[in-house]
Amino acid sequence: MGASSTNFRPRLTQDEKTAETRRRLLDAAIECLIERGYSNTTTSEIAERAGLSRGAQLYHFPKKEELLTGAVEHLFDLMFGEMKEKVSRLTNENDRRAMAIDLLWETFNGRMASAWIELVVASRTDSHLQASVSAANDRITEFINRSFQELFPRSAGSSAFHELIPHIVCLTLEGMALEGMTLNGELTTKILTALKTYKL
Template structure:
C-alpha cells in the first residue's frame, strides 16, 4: 500500500476545493457559491478550507486560475494537430474558441460581474486576469515562433480573444442558437485581418468568405 505524503494530501485537497468551487460558480453563480457549500461539495471540513483559502475571494480567483491552467494543458495536447494544419491560424482561432467555451468562461463572467461591487474580489481579479489571459496568449504565440515577436501578431491575438469573449457573453446570459454561425463569421473577419497584417499561416475558405460578406441583425 502506497502512503501519500502530507504535501501530496494537501495538494489533492486543494484540487478538490478548486474543482468544487468551479462547479458551484457554474451551478449557483457567485452569490450562491458560499464557502460552506464548496467545502461540503469537496468533502473537506470548513477548517481545512479556511486553512488553504482564508477568504471567498481567495478561493474563487484561485479556482479560475486553476481551471485556466487545465485548459492550457488541454490545448498543449493539440499542438501537433495545430502545426499540421494547412490553416494554422484558423486552427489556432478554433482552439482559442474551444478553450474559452464552457466552465472557464461561465465562471470567469460570474467573477467579472461580482467584482463590480466587491472591492476585495476586484483587487484579486486585477492580479489574476492578466495571468490567465497571458497564459493563453503565450501558448498560442508559442505555436507561431516565426511571428510571435511581431507586435502585429500580438495585437491580432488579443483582438481575437476580445472578439471571442464578446460573442460568448450572450451564451452565458441566454441561449443563442446562432452562436456557431456568429463565430464562423468573426473567424473569417479575423483571418482577413491577419492577411491584411501580413501574418502567415491563415486562409479564408469560400464558406468563411460568404459569412463575412453576410450582414444580418446579429
Template sequence: MGASSPTGNSFRPRLTQDEKTAETRRRLLDAAIACLIERGYANTTTSEIAERAGLSRGAQLYHFPKKEELLTCAVEHLFELMFGEMKEKVSRLTNENDRRAVAIDLLWEIANGRLATAWLELVAASRTDSYLRESVSAANGRMAEFIDQSFKELFPRPDSAGADYELIPQIVFLILEAMALQGKTMNPKLTARVLDALKTVMP
C-alpha cells in the same frame, strides 16, 4: 509473515502531510470551479463547495477561512487549468495548412468551454470585488503573455505588417470572449459571420 504486511498490488504508499494538504485544497478548488459553472458566482457558497468536495465545513474553514481567499485561489487554479487546455489546443496547429481558420475555431471552442464559463463568472464578479480583481487581473496578464508568444511562433510577423500587428491576437481573443458572454442570446448567423471575418483578419 504477518497478515498486516502489504503485498502485491494492495500496497499503496502513504501520502505525506504536505501531499494530503495539497490534495484537500485541490478538491476544494475543483469544487469551487464546479459551483461557479453550475450555479454562478452569486449562488456559490462555501458550504456547498465543501459538500461537493466531500469535506466537512471545518476542513474547508481550516484550509480557506474566508470565502474571498478560497475564490482568489480558485482564480489561480482555474488559470492553470485553462492554460493547460489552451497549450494542448495550440499544439494542434503545428501541422495545419490553414492555421488561422483552425486557430479561430480552437479559440472559439475554448471561449465556450466549461472552464471559460467559470472564468467569465469571476471576471464579472471582480468588477465590484476589489479583493478578487487583483487575482483576475494577474491571471489576465499571464494569459495575454501566452497568447502573444503563441501568436509570434505560429504567425511570424510579415514585412508588410503595420505598427499594431501585435495587437491582433488580443483583439481576436477579446472579441471571442465578449461573444461567449453573450451566449445563446447572440444571433447565430451574426456569430458565424464574425467568426468568418476573424479568419480573414488573422495573417
C-alpha cells in the same frame, strides 16, 4: 495471504494531503461557479461538494475571498493547460490559424470559461478578486504573445497595431462567447470566417 503488490498505494505525505485537500476545494468552487453562479456560491456548499467538513474548509481557506481568489489561479491553470494542449495539436498546414481559432472558440464556450466569466464580472465590485483576475489576465497576455503571434505574422511595413491582433481576436471570441445563445448565429459564423480568412 497478504494484499497484492498491485493494490499497494504509498501513503501520502502531509504536504501531499494538504495539496489534495486544497485541490478538492478549488475544484468544488469552480463547479459551484459553473452551476450556481458567483452570487449563489457558498463556502458550505463548496465543502460539501468536496466531501470535506466545514472545519477542513476553514482550515485551508478561512475566508470566502481567499477560497475564490485561489479558484482564479486554479481555474487559469486548468483552462490554459487545456488550451496549451490544444495548441500543441496544431500542425504546419496552411489552415493553422483557422484551426487555432476553432480551438479558442471551443475553449471560450466551455464549462470552465463559464466560471471565468462569473469571476470576471464579480471582480468589478470585489477588490480581492480584482487583483487575482488582473494577475490572471497578465498571464493570459503573456500566453497569447508566446503562442499566437506566429499565426498572425507581420508583413514588411505593417504597423505596431498588428502586434495587437492576437489579443483583439481573443477578446472578440471571449466577448462573443459571453453573448452566448443571444448572439445571432449567422453573425457568429461570419465573424469566425472573417477572423480565419482575412488577409492581414
